[in-house]
Amino acid sequence: MVNHKIQANAIKTAIEKSKTILLIGHKKPDADTLGSVCAWISLLNSKGKHVEAFCLDPVPEQLSHLPGSDLLRADPEVFKKDVDLIIINDSGSLDYAGVDIFLANRDKTKTTLVNVDHHSTNPHYGDINLVIPDASSTTEVICRLFTHWQEEITKPIAEALLNGLITDTDSLTNPATSYHSLATASMLVKAGADLHDIVKRTLHAKSISDLKLWGIAMSRLKHNPTYNSVATFIRHEEADELGTSETSFEGIQNYLTLIPDVDVIMVLKTQKDGSIKGSLRTTKKHIDVGQLALLFGGGGHKKASGFRVMGELQVSNNDWTIV
Numbered sequence: 621m622v623n624h625k626i627q628a629n630a631i632k633t634a635i636e637k638s639k640t641i642l643l644i645g646h647k648k649p650d651a652d653t654l655g656s657v658c659a660w661i662s663l664l665n666s667k668g669k670h671v672e673a674f675c676l677d678p679v680p681e682q683l684s685h686l687p688g689s690d691l692l693r694a695d696p697e698v699f700k701k702d703v704d705l706i707i708i709n710d711s712g713s714l715d716y717a718g719v720d721i722f723l724a725n726r727d728k729t730k731t732t733l734v735n736v737d738h739h740s741t742n743p744h745y746g747d748i749n750l751v752i753p754d755a756s757s758t759t760e761v762i763c764r765l766f767t768h769w770q771e772e773i774t775k776p777i778a779e780a781l782l783n784g785l786i787t788d789t790d791s792l793t794n795p796a797t798s799y800h801s802l803a804t805a806s807m808l809v810k811a812g813a814d815l816h817d818i819v820k821r822t823l824h825a826k827s828i829s830d831l832k833l834w835g836i837a838m839s840r841l842k843h844n845p846t847y848n849s850v851a852t853f854i855r856h857e858e859a860d861e862l863g864t865s866e867t868s869f870e871g872i873q874n875y876l877t878l879i880p881d882v883d884v885i886m887v888l889k890t891q892k893d894g895s896i897k898g899s900l901r902t903t904k905k906h907i908d909v910g911q912l913a914l915l916f917g918g919g920g921h922k923k924a925s926g927f928r929v930m931g932e933l934q935v936s937n938n939d940w941t942i943v
């Protein structure tokens with residue numbers, strides 16, 4: 621927090637001045653955005669603030685145990701209420717958060733917007749922006765923030781934060797994992813979070829359907845020697861037929877980073893709306909897949925990023941193209 625004291629103090633003042641605070645998690649919520657929102661709920665409740673929480677999509681079953689997650693609503697009516705402060709968590713853009721249309725006419729004299737994130741492509745859309753790209757997760761940013769404020773990291777806060785940190789670091793193994801992430805995880809375990817339970821619930825919970833979906837993706841792996849990349853794809857009909865969720869797809873690209881000596885991993889998934897979603901990963905120090913995703917109108921981090929393009933996936937003779 622050394623380099624972000626001004627932002628940390630500004631957020632503190634904004635909270636002190638606020639009666640009603642709206643917390644936002646991004647659409648298709650993951651453990652990082654939900655862990656962040658739930659940690660805020662615990663802290664702000666203890667300070668007697670009235671808290672509302674919004675997320676466009678429902679909380680996934682495996683994260684519904686997080687204390688405070690039952691407060692999240694998908695009802696946009698909340699944007700018509702008198703809210704003093706809005707805190708958006710883990711969203712590289714307002715569109716990614718799913719709230720761009722709801723905030724288009726925000727009265728900036730009444731409502732302050734805080735943007736807390738770790739995506740390097742974040743354009744700083746808030747009035748106060750606490751964006752730390754070297755943090756493994758937004759939950760790590762929030763942990764640094766609460767610690768800087770000398771707030772007590774209670775058991776519910778530790779539980780919520782460690783869920784996000786463990787998920788975003790792939791159980792403290794991916795390149796985003798730093799000395800700080802390990803120290804943060806250690807501190808959260810000391811504060812009462814159950815590391816074993818979190819790993820079991822989030823990353824190790826693979827159903828038969830999830831593994832069948834993985835099987836389809838693995839059978840299509842293709843190495844492109846020109847770019848030294850490995851790619852595969854999944855059609856949304858295949859995922860639907862197996863009844864898998866968005867999170868089962870998530871793990872595939874991370875697992876593929878186990879392949880040594882490959883520069884870029886790409887997993888494509890066709891969407892119901894006719895678009896194609898791509899996830900990019902790299903374990904190479906000199907490669908920035910965040911920049912690569914920007915070329916396709918997406919964004920993300922140096923080591924993990926994503927994009928969405930309109931198009932159709934055509935497969936012929938073991939060759940596939942987006943047209």
Ligand SMILES: [Mn+2]
Binds near residue numbers: 652710
């Ligand atoms: Mn995150």
